[in-house]
Amino acid sequence: MYIHQAEQIKKIDNQASEQGFSLFSLMENAGRGLFEKISPLLKKENQTLILCGRGNNGGDGVVLARYLKQAGFHVSLVFPLSEPKTKTAKQHLDYYLQQDFTVEKWNTNDRYDVIIDCLLGIGTKLPLRSDVKNVVSWCNQQDALRIAVDIPSGVQADRGDLVVSEESEQPNIQLNHAFLADYTFSLHGYKPSIFLLPSGKYFGKTDVVSIGLKQTSNVNLLTEESVWKTFPKRNDAAHKGTFGTSLLVAGSDEMPGSAVLAAIGAIRSGTGKLIMATSHLAATTIASRVPEATFMLNGLETISEGEVPEKIIAAGIGPGIADITKAQKAVDELMKLDIPLVIDAGALRERKDWHARGPVIITPHPGEFSRLTGRSVKEIQANRIKLARKFSKKYDLAVVLKGKYSIIAFPNGETFVNPTGNSGLAKGGSGDVLTGMLVSMLATHDNYQDAVKNAVYIHGLCADIWIEKYSETSMVASDFAQLLPEVLGKIEGNR
Ligand SMILES: NC(=O)C1=CN([C@@H]2O[C@H](COP(=O)(O)OP(=O)(O)OC[C@H]3O[C@@H](n4cnc5c(N)ncnc54)[C@H](OP(=O)(O)O)[C@@H]3O)[C@@H](O)[C@H]2O)[C@@H](O)CC1
Ligand SMILES: Nc1ncnc2c1ncn2[C@@H]1O[C@H](COP(=O)(O)OP(=O)(O)O)[C@@H](O)[C@H]1O
Numbered sequence: 308m309y310i311h312q313a314e315q316i317k318k319i320d321n322q323a324s325e326q327g328f329s330l331f332s333l334m335e336n337a338g339r340g341l342f343e344k345i346s347p348l349l350k351k352e353n354q355t356l357i358l359c360g361r362g363n364n365g366g367d368g369v370v371l372a373r374y375l376k377q378a379g380f381h382v383s384l385v386f387p388l389s390e391p392k393t394k395t396a397k398q399h400l401d402y403y404l405q406q407d408f409t410v411e412k413w414n415t416n417d418r419y420d421v422i423i424d425c426l427l428g429i430g431t432k433l434p435l436r437s438d439v440k441n442v443v444s445w446c447n448q449q450d451a452l453r454i455a456v457d458i459p460s461g462v463q464a465d466r467g468d469l470v471v472s473e474e475s476e477q478p479n480i481q482l483n484h485a486f487l488a489d490y491t492f493s494l495h496g497y498k499p500s501i502f503l504l505p506s507g508k509y510f511g512k513t514d515v516v517s518i519g520l521k522q523t524s525n526v527n528l529l530t531e532e533s534v535w536k537t538f539p540k541r542n543d544a545a546h547k548g549t550f551g552t553s554l555l556v557a558g559s560d561e562m563p564g565s566a567v568l569a570a571i572g573a574i575r576s577g578t579g580k581l582i583m584a585t586s587h588l589a590a591t592t593i594a595s596r597v598p599e600a601t602f603m604l605n606g607l608e609t610i611s612e613g614e615v616p617e618k619i620i621a622a623g624i625g626p627g628i629a630d631i632t633k634a635q636k637a638v639d640e641l642m643k644l645d646i647p648l649v650i651d652a653g654a655l656r657e658r659k660d661w662h663a664r665g666p667v668i669i670t671p672h673p674g675e676f677s678r679l680t681g682r683s684v685k686e687i688q689a690n691r692i693k694l695a696r697k698f699s700k701k702y703d704l705a706v707v708l709k710g711k712y713s714i715i716a717f718p719n720g721e722t723f724v725n726p727t728g729n730s731g732l733a734k735g736g737s738g739d740v741l742t743g744m745l746v747s748m749l750a751t752h753d754n755y756q757d758a759v760k761n762a763v764y765i766h767g768l769c770a771d772i773w774i775e776k777y778s779e780t781s782m783v784a785s786d787f788a789q790l791l792p793e794v795l796g797k798i799e800g801n802r
């Protein structure tokens with residue numbers, strides 16, 4: 308599933324017109340596609356209001372109104388912000404009027420069953436002017452089905468915030484400042500703001516309307532199907548060496564539990580062997596929960612002094628590490644190896660040098676990413692896709708920016724949004740399981756990008772399946788990790 312930023316859509320429009328596709332015909336396709344998706348939601352006796360703005364989003368509304376009227380629906384087409392100003396929207400309005408259809412005056416006392424928002428689309432620049440705010444506010448107070456075209460008015464295409472300045476003293480994000488849709492039909496592809504907050508709360512159910520153009524984008528939504536396709540097969544002749552030895556540098560006397568969780572995530576995700584480089588106390592705790600693990604005692608110290616176990620094919624460092632200085636030295640040593648390296652939690656702190664022989668994967672939550680980038684958490688959350696991509700490209704590493712809709716950005720520009728996972732994961736320990744899974748899957752996949760995508764997707768899927776049966780509130784990391792055998796069984800069966 309493709310995700311398009313506003314800039315890309317503008318480029319696509321220009322390319323299409325160079326290839327002889329007029330904007331008029333794209334708008335026609337948009338309106339017809341919208342009609343096909345929206346008409347099944349309407350009843351013939353419904354009173355439907357289509358509110359159009361002055362740009363091309365309004366133009367889409369004009370075409371939609373024509374199709375709905377031709378099919379016999381009761382539709383009022385209105386321009387509450389005055390008449391269209393773009394050439395294409397004007398052309399479609401002329402054509403609409405030539406069919407003897409009319410434009411009506413908006414009367415706020417009239418009642419409607421359905422309100423369709425074609426006020427503002429990807430041309431939105433915040434803050435909203437008061438005329439739009441008033442219309443949006445009226446819409447949100449009506450007892451009607453609310454449908455948005457492309458994006459809900461008041462929301463930006465690429466960012467999650469609803470006000471222009473993230474540094475504003477009083478952001479005053481009120482519900483009434485964006486159209487609160489029950490459904491949003493996005494043209495050509497999804498826009499990033501569906502997967503950001505608070506914007507994502509305004510979209511309702513979402514679907515994409517094709518406008519007849521070829522789909523290309525290097526930002527995509529991860530799907531279960533892509534996981535099935537890329538998850539490695541185990542052959543019958545496999546031995547424990549086939550799936551490689553993973554190294555996890557994790558845990559300390561203060562935080563043995565993190566290492567336990569990382570070890571559970573790793574041992575259940577396919578690695579042939581697992582070495583835990585950890586403290587004596589943590590090793591005792593891990594051994595009782597994950598008897599399959601082997602140990603490098605005083606692991607962090609030993610590795611930081613340059614002594615690294617042999618024959619490892621993937622490594623991860625960070626969960627439950629307390630000594631940040633030693634962690635940095637250990638990361639330096641691991642970066643000398645030509646293997647994929649996951650850097651998480653304690654090992655991410657104060658990290659500045661990212662040069663490594665093998666692929667580096669960092670797994671920051673928004674707070675950690677804030678420290679790494681020097682930007683506020685608020686700015687990061689509003690612009691997750693773009694900022695993860697930027698960091699990935701700048702430092703030539705893979706970024707897994709965690710949270711609702713984790714973003715996975717690779718240095719070649721390929722970017723993925725993960726739809727799995729729920730707020731039950733927002734508890735200590737969830738990220739530790741992920742780090743273990745990542746390292747183990749890096750050891751078993753030929754392609755490191757597939758390993759990262761699959762680990763992130765499957766981690767969230769386990770949590771989603773857990774809450775179908777049990778409570779999201781009470782779910783803890785060791786609960787959903789128990790579902791790895793069930794979820795991986797499903798994937799292996801479906802391949
Ligand atoms: N390939 C595709 O996907 C295709 C997409 N298409 C469609 O085109 C849409 C993009 O159209 P667009 O570029 O004309 O911009 P659009 O969103 O209508 O907004 C511009 C208007 O909004 C106004 N405005 C802005 N900010 C404001 C504010 N804060 N407060 C108040 N007003 C504000 C601005 O006013 P201005 O500031 O210029 O006076 C101007 O009038 C896209 O979303 C999709 O629906 C299809 O038709 C064809 C193919
Ligand atoms: N609201 C949410 N929806 C989906 N996933 C979430 C949500 N909150 C957190 N997560 C996931 O839970 C994990 C939390 O990791 P992290 O913040 O590092 O926690 P910890 O280090 O305590 O284990 C990440 O994989 C993150 O994507």
Ligand SMILES: [K+]
Pocket residue numbers: 364424425426427428455456457458459460
């Ligand atoms: K809209």
